Amino acid sequence: MPHLRLYVPEEWLRDDFxxxxxxxxxxxxxxxxxxxxxxxxxxxxxxxSPKEVPMINLSNLKHAIVPLxxxxxxxDASKRFLHVTLAAGNDxxxxxxxxxxxxxxxxxxxxDKFVGNLPGLTSVxxxxxxxxxxxxxxTSAERAKAxxxxxxx
Numbered sequence: 001m002p003h004l005r006l007y008v009p010e011e012w013l014r015d016d017f018x019x020x021x022x023x024x025x026x027x028x029x030x031x032x033x034x035x036x037x038x039x040x041x042x043x044x045x046x047x048x049s050p051k052e053v054p055m056i057n058l059s060n061l062k063h064a065i066v067p068l069x070x071x072x073x074x075x076d077a078s079k080r081f082l083h084v085t086l087a088a089g090n091d092x093x094x095x096x097x098x099x100x101x102x103x104x105x106x107x108x109x110x111x112d113k114f115v116g117n118l119p120g121l122t123s124v125x126x127x128x129x130x131x132x133x134x135x136x137x138x139t140s141a142e143r144a145k146a147x148x149x150x151x152x153x
Contacts, residue, residue, distance in 0.1 A: 044094030
């Protein structure tokens with residue numbers, strides 16, 4: 001299952017900050033969900049139609065804002081950052097590193113446009129990755145299926 005997370009300094013989630021600066025993390029997350037929905041990649045099947053397919057299955061996308069406490073850059077409390085992660089689901093044919101780099105740049109450009117000259121924002125980073133099941137990732141559905149197929153002792 002793909003995950004989209006927007007990491008935001010917790011004080012930027014307060015109404016007074018939103019009213020003062022116009023920054024609305026919920027609106028930004030909603031916009032990023034739309035951007036993810038529009039991401040496409042080449043169809044990995046040779047000669048298949050359509051030529052491009054969605055990068056992720058949007059109906060499975062889990063998304064959230066993650067509040068950060070003590071979120072500074074270089075120990076300087078006046079410098080803040082935003083971070084976006086997109087874990088794009090299990091390894092999928094065609095979802096190459098070039099596809100992930102393009103997705104990261106697209107998401108980053110969207111955040112840059114959204115935030116403008118937000119006071120105190122020093123850095124926006126985006127990390128797009130595939131979930132590698134061989135490196136310890138599991139879902140509740142997979143675990144339930146495994147438990148159901150394992151006889152009790």
